Amino acid sequence: MKRNQKGITLLSFLFVLALVGFFGFLFMRLFPVYSEYYSAVNDIKAVTQASGADKQALPQLKDSLYRRFQISYVDSVNLDKHIKLRTEKEGKKVLDLNYEVRKPLMYNLDFVAKFERSFPVTGRAEAE
Known part of the structure; x- marks a missing residue:
């Protein structure tokens, strides 16, 4: 009598394990860059909506951002190079964030993450 076997072979298991390990490695390399970006975005939103x-x-805006970046450990954003303030036609101020991060991935491979975002400076008044 022939029995049916179920499950994966050792070779298939090793292949799946290698694939999961590779994507886990990518996640560990990319997560800090995106985490820092989202911290910077939250800090800029807080400053522009204050x-x-x-x-x-x-x-004054850069001073407030500098203080918040120090607390949030945002090191990749240079306030003089990557943050620009512009005025639109209607007289509204907009803060532009534009920077990129280049970090080693493995051996001689690097990854580049480019971030661009604009924030309207609303300065909404606090509720009384």
Whole structure:
């Protein structure tokens, strides 16, 4: 009598294990870069939506961002190079974030993550 076997072979198991390990390795390399980006985005949103932010000049906004970046451990964003303040036609201020991160992946391979985002400086007043 021939019995049917169920399951995967050792070779298939090793292949699946290698595939899971590779994607786990990629996740461990990419996660810190994206985590830092989302921290920077949250800090910039908090500064641009703070009360009176629309009346502040760029140096005051950068000072507030510098303090928040220090607390959030945002090291890849250079405030002088990567943050620009522009005024749109309607007189509204917009803060632009534009930077890229280049980190080693494995051996002689690097990965590049490029981030671009604009934030309107609303300076909405706090509720009384």
